[in-house]
Every structure is written in structure tokens, then in C-alpha cells.
Amino acid sequence: xxxxxxxxxxxxxxxxxxxxxxxxxxxxxxxxxxxxxxxxxxxxxxxxxxxxxxxxxxxxxxxxxxxxxxxxxxxxxxxxxxxxxxxxxxxxxxxxxxxxxxxxxxxxxxxxxxxxxxxxxxxxxxxxxxxxxxxxxxxxxxxxxxxxxxxxxxxxxxxxxxxxxxxxxxxxxxxxxxxxxxxxxxxxxxxxxxxxxxxxxxxxxxxxxxxxxxxxxxxxxxxxxxxxxxxxxxxxxxxxxxxxxxxxxxxxxxxxxxxxxxxxxxxxxxxxxxxxxxxxxxxxxxxxxxxxxxxxxxxxxxxxxxxxxxxxxxxxxxxxxxxxxxxxxxxxxxxxxxxxxxxxxxxxxxxxxxxxxxxxxxxxxxxxxxxxxxxxxxxxxxxxxxxxxxxxxxxxxxxxxxxxxxxxxxxxxxxxxxxxxxxxxxxxxxxxxxxxxxxxxxxxxxxxxxxxxxxxxxxxxxxxxxxxxxxxxxxxxxxxx
Numbered sequence: 001x002x003x004x005x006x007x008x009x010x011x012x013x014x015x016x017x018x019x020x021x022x023x024x025x026x027x028x029x030x031x032x033x034x035x036x037x038x039x040x041x042x043x044x045x046x047x048x049x050x051x052x053x054x055x056x057x058x059x060x061x062x063x064x065x066x067x068x069x070x071x072x073x074x075x076x077x078x079x080x081x082x083x084x085x086x087x088x089x090x091x092x093x094x095x096x097x098x099x100x101x102x103x104x105x106x107x108x109x110x111x112x113x114x115x116x117x118x119x120x121x122x123x124x125x126x127x128x129x130x131x132x133x134x135x136x137x138x139x140x141x142x143x144x145x146x147x148x149x150x151x152x153x154x155x156x157x158x159x160x161x162x163x164x165x166x167x168x169x170x171x172x173x174x175x176x177x178x179x180x181x182x183x184x185x186x187x188x189x190x191x192x193x194x195x196x197x198x199x200x201x202x203x204x205x206x207x208x209x210x211x212x213x214x215x216x217x218x219x220x221x222x223x224x225x226x227x228x229x230x231x232x233x234x235x236x237x238x239x240x241x242x243x244x245x246x247x248x249x250x251x252x253x254x255x256x257x258x259x260x261x262x263x264x265x266x267x268x269x270x271x272x273x274x275x276x277x278x279x280x281x282x283x284x285x286x287x288x289x290x291x292x293x294x295x296x297x298x299x300x301x302x303x304x305x306x307x308x309x310x311x312x313x314x315x316x317x318x319x320x321x322x323x324x325x326x327x328x329x330x331x332x333x334x335x336x337x338x339x340x341x342x343x344x345x346x347x348x349x350x351x352x353x354x355x356x357x358x359x360x361x362x363x364x365x366x367x368x369x370x371x372x373x374x375x376x377x378x379x380x381x382x383x384x385x386x387x388x389x390x391x392x393x394x395x396x397x398x399x400x401x402x403x404x405x406x407x408x409x410x411x412x413x414x415x416x417x418x419x420x421x422x423x424x425x426x427x428x429x430x431x432x433x434x435x436x437x438x439x440x441x442x443x444x445x446x447x448x449x450x451x452x453x454x455x456x457x458x459x460x461x462x463x464x465x466x467x468x469x470x471x472x473x474x475x476x477x478x479x480x481x
Contacts (some may be wrong), residue, residue: 034302043271044335046312050319053078056138058181060084060117060146060174063097065275066199067145067309073104074318079141084115084126117146117173118159120362121369125181136187141318143197146176147278150228151285161365166228170235172197175242175358185263186253193324194263197317198243199270200236200331205341210241210350215338223345238354240340243267245351247329262359264328273310273332274300 008015057074059069064081075081087094089112090160102110116122130137148169150157157165163172177186178196188194208230247265255261272278282300283289293300316335317323323330344350 002270014134023281033302035282038302042309043312046316046319046335048316048320048335050077050321051127052319054080056080056082056139057141057143058082058084058139059143060115061143062143063094065145065277066270066273066314067143068316069307070143070145070318071110072101072105073311073315074143075107075110077103078107078109079310080109081107081111082384083110083112083401084146085112086114087118087119088114090443117169118165120161120168120173120176120365121177123173123271124180124366131181131184131337136184138192139181139184139188139194140192141195141197142178142181143199143314143318144177145199145276145314146173147199147201149199149232149281151280152228152285152446153284154228156226156231161369161398163361163365164231166231166235170232170360171238171242173357174239176362178246183247186250186255186261188262190255190257190259190262192262195318195324196243196246196263197268197314198239199314200240202271202341203229203233203270204237204345205233206242207237209344210234210354231340237342237345239352240267240345241347241354242358244329244346244406245348245355247327248348260394264324266323267311267329267331267340268317269333269338270310271305272303272305272311275307277421278304290437 014021052074055077055078059067059071059074059081062071062081063085071081071083083092085094089095094112098110098112102108113126114122115126130139146169149166159165159168161168185194185196195400206229243265250261250263250265253261279290280295283293313332315334317332323332331340332338340346
């Protein structure tokens with residue numbers, strides 16, 4: 001059949017149903033260009049592998065985007081994941097997500113801890129609990145994938161502590177977390193290779209220079225000139241400068257066993273991906289922007305990486321053996337080491353100002369928040385004391401009321417019994433004060449059949465009361481009628 005078709009084409013030309021060769025060539029060229037563009041835009045694939053069984057990994061941003069893809073791949077390789085999330089572990093979404101991650105990876109060693117990166121007190125609570133252990137808890141890797149941004153045209157947002165949100169989540173919270181965890185990282189045994197992986201973004205290249213005023217005020221520009229893109233780029237540049245300085249901080253530590261430091265900081269640029277943050281940025285956080293995004297989704301699919309492909313560079317930083325040797329603070333992009341595009345990333349003077357200013361900012365904010373918490377706790381205790389006293393007063397009033405009610409019931413019962421005892425339905429016709437104090441018998445405890453009203457009425461006359469016998473009588477010393 002193929003030979004006959006080829007012979008027919010050779011002798012008789014193309015059949016009428018066959019498409020135009022030029023049109024077919026253009027279609028094939030277009031398809032090839034799309035495939036090559038997609039292949040190039042997707043980036044390189046991680047080929048390095050590492051035994052992750054039993055290794056403890058702290059991870060932020062592990063529930064969405066690049067962080068979720070990284071968490072899945074690390075879990076499939078047997079790592080024990082501790083996901084630091086804004087929601088409490090009892091949150092229904094988080095419970096379902098962790099269960100799904102366990103089922104997909106076949107790894108049950110996946111847990112969640114509540115750490116709100118927009119709250120320095122929450123970060124300190126978790127980090128303090130982690131290091132408050134003897135001997136030190138095992139820690140093999142810290143992956144800081146959490147990040148946030150404000151869409152273009154959005155307004156400046158501050159946290160409850162008064163720090164700009166982008167600066168807080170992207171830099172200051174990570175600075176605070178690693179600063180407190182530093183003793184736990186340095187205390188790991190020499191044969192345990194510890195890696196701190198810090199994903200970044202190429203937007204740091206366009207960031208303005210870091211100055212002390214911007215750091216002290218929480219990364220703010222002049223309020224009138226504040227731009228979301230500039231704030232995001234500044235936070236990424238600050239994180240890169242700090243990561244380089246943190247590596248020097250670890251290297252300067254002298255271990256008690258006098259062995260070299262085994263912790264390495266690795267910077268990673270995963271590239272542009274179709275994540276929630278990217279979609280929020282492209283759509284400007286509006287419904288019209290989302291509609292345009294859906295209309296032109298083909299171009300987003302073509303030029304942007306999937307979260308899985310963007311996670312390949314992060315996985316390379318976590319697994320490649322060469323990164324565990326030599327100097328730390330290297331930058332990885334497309335699964336290979338590259339140079340930083342800015343010289344001030346390695347500037348020690350800039351790093352020193354950034355570190356000191358961030359320390360002062362955290363100290364000031366924590367003091368203010370501690371005073372507020374103490375004041376709120378005092379007010380809460382006062383309210384609880386007032387509520388307790390009010391409850392006691394109500395209890396006493398209820399007890400007094402019950403006693404009064406009991407007494408009234410007892411008096412009512414006594415009156416009822418007295419009425420039954422006298423058998424008198426008209427008390428005004430019979431006054432006990434008129435009676436002589438003598439003994440009654442059952443025979444005489446009967447009601448009168450016909451008692452007339454009036455002052456002349458005498459109970460004795462009607463046979464109701466005994467009278468004593470005269471003193472000189474010898475017949476009887478007892479009562480008689």
C-alpha cells in the first residue's frame with residue numbers, strides 16, 4: 001500500500017485531497033517553532049538525585065505554586081516535611097492538602113505547623129519551640145518558598161505590627177526565622193549536611209539600592225511614590241544580601257569539635273512560572289484582568305514555566321552533591337551555577353547596615369507588641385475577674401432567693417397545716433386568744449355546724465374547749481367540759 005501510494009504520487013502527482021505543500025510546510029514550521037519555544041521556556045530538568053529518607057526539611061510556602069511542587073518531589077523521595085503555614089493544622093483545607101500530599105507521595109511523614117510570616121511574634125513562637133530541645137532537634141534543610149506581592153496599581157498594605165507586607169513576608173520574617181534557628185543549624189553533627197535554600201527572582205536586578213532609612217521604616221519608600229514592583233524587587237534584593245551575609249555568619253562559627261561548618265546557603269532563581277502570584281500580577285488583581293488572562297492563556301502557557309518545571313532548580317539545589325562542598329552562597333539558575341547580576345549583593349557594608357537595621361526594627365516592633373499584648377492580657381484578666389465577681393453575686397442572690405422562697409413555702413405549709421388543724425375556713429369567727437389553754441381531743445376537733453357571728457360567741461358554750469375543775473372539787477383534778 002505505501003509503495004503504491006508513492007508510485008502514484010511519482011507518476012500522477014499528489015492526490016486532490018492532499019493539502020497544499022506550502023501550506024503544510026508553514027503549518028509544520030509553526031508547530032516546530034511552538035514546540036521549540038515551549039521546550040526552551042520550560043528550562044532544564046534536574047538530573048541530580050539524593051537519598052532524602054529520614055532527612056527533616058522545614059519549608060515555607062509549601063501549599064501552592066513552586067513550593068507545592070517542590071514539597072511533592074521531596075516527599076516522594078522520603079523526606080520528613082514540616083510545612084510552615086499561615087493556617088492552623090486543624091484548618092479543613094490544610095488537613096485535606098496534607099492527606100492528599102501523603103497519598104500522592106506515599107510518605108506519611110508530612111506535618112504542618114502554624115507560622116504566620118506576617119507576624120513576628122508567631123515566627124518567634126515557632127522558632128523558640130524548635131530550638132528549645134535537648135539534644136538539638138534534627139534539621140537537614142530549610143526551604144523558604146513563601147512570598148507575596150501587591151498587584152500593579154495596588155495600595156500599600158501594612159501588617160498589624162506596622163511593617164509593609166511585602167517587606168515583612170519576603171524578607172523580615174525569613175531574617176527573623178533564620179536568626180533564631182541559627183543555634184539549631186550550627187549544632188547539627190558534622191556528618192549531617194545542612195542546606196538553607198532561598199528562592200529569589202530576577203526582579204532584584206531592577207531594585208533600587210538598599211538604604212538604612214528604607215530598612216528601618218519597614219522597606220517603605222515615600223508613601224506617594226510607593227510602587228508594588230519596586231517594593232517586591234527591594235525585598236528580593238534584601239533577601240539575597242542577607243543570604244550571603246548569613247553564610248559568612250555560619251562560616252565564622254567555630255565548632256566545639258573544631259571541624260568545618262557543614263551548613264550551606266544556596267540561592268535559587270526558578271524563573272517565571274504560572275503560579276498564583278504570577279497570575280495575580282498579570283491580572284492586576286481584577287476580574288477584567290482575569291478575563292484577558294484566560295483569553296490569552298496560550299501565551300502564558302507558551303512562555304511561562306509550569307510549577308513543576310520551575311521547581312527543578314530548587315530540587316537541584318536540594319540534591320546536587322557539589323553544592324554540599326566548597327563555599328556557600330552560590331546562585332543556581334536553570335540547574336547550574338551562575339553569577340549574581342549585581343555587585344552590591346556581596347557588599348559587606350550594605351549587608352552590615354541591612355542586618356543591624358533589621359535587628360533594630362524587629363526589636364522595636366517586638367517591644368511595642370509585647371506592651372500591647374501585656375495590656376490586652378491585663379484587660380482580659382480584668383474582664384474575667386469582673387465576670388467572675390458578677391457570677392458570684394448572681395450565685396449569692398440566687399441562693400438568697402432560694403432561701404426566701406423556701407421560707408415562704410415553709411410558712412405557707414405551716415399556715416396550711418394550721419388551717420387544717422383548726423378546721424376553720426373563716427378565721428374571723430374563731431379567735432384562739434379567746435380560748436383557754438387546755439387539751440383538745442379528736443372528738444372536739446370538728447368544725448362547728450352552725451356558728452353565729454358576734455362578740456357574744458364563746459367557744460366554751462359550744463363544747464369546743466375544756467375548762468379546769470374548781471380548785472376545791474374532789475371529783476376530778478383534770479379538765480372537764
